[in-house]
Amino acid sequence: MFKPELNGQPVVVLSNNDGCVIARSEEAKAFGIKMGDPEFLVRDLIKTYDIKVFSSNYVLYGDMSGRVMSNLARWFPKLDVYSIDEAFGLLDGVTNLDTYIPKVRESVVLNTGIPVSIGVAPSKTLAKLANKLAKKNGGTLVLDTDDKISKAVKDYPVEDLWGVGRQYLKKFKELNIETVGQLREMPEMWFKQHMTIMGQRMWNELWGRSAINIDDAPVTRKGVSVSRSFRNYIEDADVLSEALTMYASRLGEKLRKEKLCCLYLQVFLYTNVHREDHPQHYPSQTHKLVIASNNTHDLVKIATKVSRMLFKPGIKYRKAGVIATGLIPENELQYNIFDEHDGGEKDGISKAIDTINLAYGRGTIRMASEGYEKSWKLRHEYLSKGYTTRWNDIIKVK
DNA sequence: TCTGGGGTCCTAGGACCC
DNA sequence: TCTGGGGTCCTAGGACCC
Structure with missing residues (x-):
């Protein structure tokens, strides 16, 4: 948003200490840079293809995130901010989803400059899945019938499912389960035995029965x-x-x-x-x-x-x-x-x-x-400016 | 000779998330 | 030489209670 000249360019963002790649533009992905790659292992790639590099700037991201969330909150009776770039919203009582959802998306993009995608479904797990598919569907996808849900999960890879990490994936692969469509056909007892209560919840969520509540009350942190x-x-x-x-x-x-x-x-x-x-x-x-x-x-x-x-x-x-x-x-x-x-x-x-x-x-x-010397202090060599949080860094409009 | 049953709280470790 | 940081939830096992 603050460097529009980077649109269409390969860009990566590094973790603290400039250690690992934690975010990539589509163009950078195309050059083979993977999530979590250590910077020093992809240094040659970065040089060869002139990939733009930024240190993480959580103050800036946090501020931009707040703008997106407060815009989203106007459109949902309940909004559960899940992370810096994700939120779950309740759509109770909204009937014209196919026109409402694109309107929400356009409004957020217009007011914040941040492109977002929205997936709608009867459970959080399916909504996450819908959201991922929405990215290749103009930014929105509504799964409001059993038929649409079945089609969406049919070829969806299990490794991209919310709640599936390395260990669960290993179990699935042993049974030749590759897609969410296949996974969901396993009996409930199988989920319970192999993935305890988490699996039982996942099974219900995959069949459109919400098992993970939307919680907009500020939870007391642990x-x-x-x-x-x-x-x-x-x-x-x-x-x-x-x-x-x-x-x-x-x-x-x-x-x-x-x-x-x-x-x-x-x-x-x-x-x-x-x-x-x-x-x-x-x-x-x-x-x-x-x-x-x-x-x-x-x-x-x-x-x-x-x-x-x-x-x-x-x-x-x-x-x-x-x-x-x-x-x-x-x-x-x-x-x-x-x-x-x-x-x-x-x-x-x-x-x-x-x-x-x-x-x-x-x-x-x-x-x-x-102490004073601080030889242990963080490395942040490619830090972007605090465009929205520091007086000196605020952009000038001519 | 034979020793119950139903709890709570705490911690460590594992799995997952972004 | 160089590999992030901040969370949640669940389970098992130990220590304790009456």
Whole structure:
């Protein structure tokens, strides 16, 4: 949208640390670049065909996503935002689907500049399938009769079905099941035996009986995590605790933004799983807080302490992270009669830090233990601009 | 000599999603 | 030399309860 000259060009977007290809234009796919390919393995292809490369820019994508979702919400009585680029909408009471759905699509494209596709069906699983087929059908597809559904699933490859990953696919292939049409003919008991309750749901969904509800109530989340790969290996406990300081600080910011406190903080370390010649070590430990917290001081103290306990000398660490669970609203804290509480002093400091960082940019005020050199910091060499979120990057219209 | 039945909660690990 | 990050749900097994 912001670089229209790239329309029709091969373009790829890289994961964090510029590690893997995570999005490709049709033109880039045609040159044989696959989802998840490591950048360094396709570097020659990129050069040969002059493929345009971008680092991920989640702030920009998140903002554009919000625009699309709020436009969609005008057309559905219930909208369940499933991911950054997908939503399920309820169409109860809409009768003229064949004219309504193309109208929704045109409206979103017109108002946001983002092309979307819409699939309609009696269950989420079939709607996902319809959506995929819609991409080659002008952007919309309505499966509102048993006959249309049977035709749609007949040749649809099982590996593209929602809920089918590597392991389930292996089972299907052993039985020579190639298409969703074949899969759906298996008895219900077979689904239950081989795929437990998930399979039973899938079976119902495939026959047009909705088994996965549309939920527009904001669900209370179960966990919040921050993890990153390092730019270079870390072999030093002090450097490792610098990284954990930053991750725990970010985690605190995220929790405070959602007004949540955590009762458990899990810390984990990883070595490079792709290197068989490196000794592998992937320890993890969960720390239970006496009083749930979301202030940076508490979280950093725990994260760095645990990371030093987990660390083993002589190991090349590649990645680390922190996970907060046992989440409770920050205004429903359970104090403890036997433990001292600072009366919220540290919480006040964290709030002040948030205010300053919001005004002057993330990281303006940070914990000293985050360090200064940061040899582990992310690589982002091909970052696009913050067209919609930074004053300096906003496009000029002449 | 012979030792029940029905639960909950927690954690680790596996499978899946985008 | 270089391989992402953030989630959900389910199951099994252990520890505990009465």
